[in-house]
Amino acid sequence: MDLKFGQIFDENDLVSRWVIQFYSICNDILYTNSKVLHHLDKEGHSALTQYYFRLASSHLKEAIDFFGHSLQFEEIKTFITRFNPDDQEIFNQFINCINGILYNNLNSFRNNSFHYPKIDNKDLIQSIRKNKNNKFELFDRIDGSERALFSDLISMSSTYKYLGDGKNLSRSLRNLSKAVALLLKLKNKVMQYYIQMKKPDIEIIYKNRDV
Structure with a gap:
């Protein structure tokens, strides 16, 4: 069945949006979680693991803001009540998860780690000083692009400052996995609930995967 976007989604409908x-x-x-797991499996707590973790933490922060705002609307609350009790519980667990542990751990981390420090930044100066005696390589090709490994070294050092240490990163990665499992x-x-409400005669067809 060929569908047009407007047959399913309506710009004037809150639930559609x-x-x-x-x-x-x-x-x-x-997507970002899959990248975190990929690089964690290949390289451990590498610069790319931390990079995708920073992306994931940013997406989680934005998700918190989105759900916090949207759940103020009665139309959205009513739509959630269409879920069966088990799915409503999963949704509530997801919201509690990202609003609780993840928000407390990641909000400050995201706000501090997703900026490039200014050249007179004390943390940048301290990270360079801390790594003066570490061995390193200048450049390497990773995932099809050349990376400046000396810069990664400083970036990782700065990231650990906001997470505390490798154990805190591992804990935060587990929390991310918990949120992802609920989202899945x-x-x-x-x-399915949306289609049942809007177009019960339409069958959802998923391409390239099992459902």
Whole structure:
């Protein structure tokens, strides 16, 4: 069946807009988490692991803000009540997860680690001083692009300042995985509930994956 976007989504409908944004959040968080796991498996707590973790933490912060705002609207609350009790509980767990441990751990980290320090920044100066005696390589090709490893060394050192140490990074990665696991359980369900509400005669067809 050929569908036009306007047959499913309506710019004047709050639930339509909510569902679109929900899946934008899914796309970003699930993608960055897959990259975190990929580099963690290959390289451990590498600069690229931390880079994608910073991206994931930023997406989580934006998700918190989005859900906090959207759940003020009765139309969205009513839509959530269409979920079966188990799925409502999963949704509530997801919201509590990102609003609780993840928000407390990652909000400050995200705000501090996603900026390039100015050249007179004390943390930058301290990181350079701290790594003066460490061995390093200048450049290497990783994932198809050349990286300046000396800069990665300083970036990682600065990142640990905001996370505390490797143990805190591991703990935060586990918290991210918990949120992702809950999001995965909701991912297919939300669209099904939306279609049932808007177009119950339409069958959802997923390409290139099992559902």
